[in-house]
Amino acid sequence: MKRISVQRQVTICLGFLLSLSLWLLAPNAQAYEAPELLPDAPTPVIDLAQTLTSLQEQNLAQELDHFESETGWKLRVLTQFDRTPGTAVKAFWNLDEKSVLLVADARGGNLLNFNVGDALYPLLPRTFWVELQTRFGNQYYVRDNGEDQSIIQSMQSIETCLEQGGCRVVPGLPQEQWILTLVTSVIGGIICGFAGRPRKPGQVLAWQWMLIFSPLWGMLFISFGIGPVVVRTSEWIPLVRNISGFAIGFLVAYLTSFSSSAPASEA
DSSP, X not given: OHHHHHHHHHHHHHHHHHHHHHHHHHHHHHTTBOGGGSOSSOOXXXXXXXXXXXXXHHHHXXXXXXXXHHHOOEEEEEEXXXXXXXXXHHHHHTOOTTEEEEXXXXXXXXXXXXXXXXXXXXXXXXXXXXXXXXXXXXXXXXXXXXHHHHHHHHHHHHHHHHHTTOOSSOSSOOHHHHHHHHHHHHHHHHHHHHHTSOOSTTOSOOHHHHHHTHHHHHIIIIIIIIHHHHHHOOOSHHHHHHHHHHHHHHHHHHHXXXXXXXXXXXX
């Protein structure tokens, strides 16, 4: 019993020391919130991390000012690393329900964070912002394209969607996403081909089995193969490729029935 009480006392002491150390470090952790970092002149872009070139920053600021004057939507960009103005940006930019604040901070797992006004959610739902963050802010995109393009492309996507009255998904079809739709289309074609293989003498196509398995191959081909392409881009080439992939998968699976039955008929 004494050993248990001693261990408990040691645990309590360690917990107290940990809490004390966190309390002592808290002022230092809050010191990075520095309103004095805000510029004197009004600007829609504050590049504290120097992610953008001077020309990029100038062009982006002009673009966001023009967009606000034309549409009324307020888009703002803040890049930070070691220090940040913190909550002072809300008063500096007078952020309201029609505002979007993009915060780019390379210290996290994802470069981008968005503070979105309530008036934007009917046009751009929460799933849009999650997809926007994961597409342009992930480490692979930033590594291949740079932090500057991550910011610029995400802001252009927001502008495009607001100009056309809203988006359910982020416009554009990345190559990795198109490859996924192509794979699902081919798999859907293979399942459909196997289901349609003739099972009776003289039967050309087992359409009953195709109907039975239609929820499976239809989901793979239509929902995951065609749907993401149609809603994200108006280009017809990815659509034609996915349809061709479905047809090839169907023919390969369907024709294997004749090749496998050929030796049996010869015997």
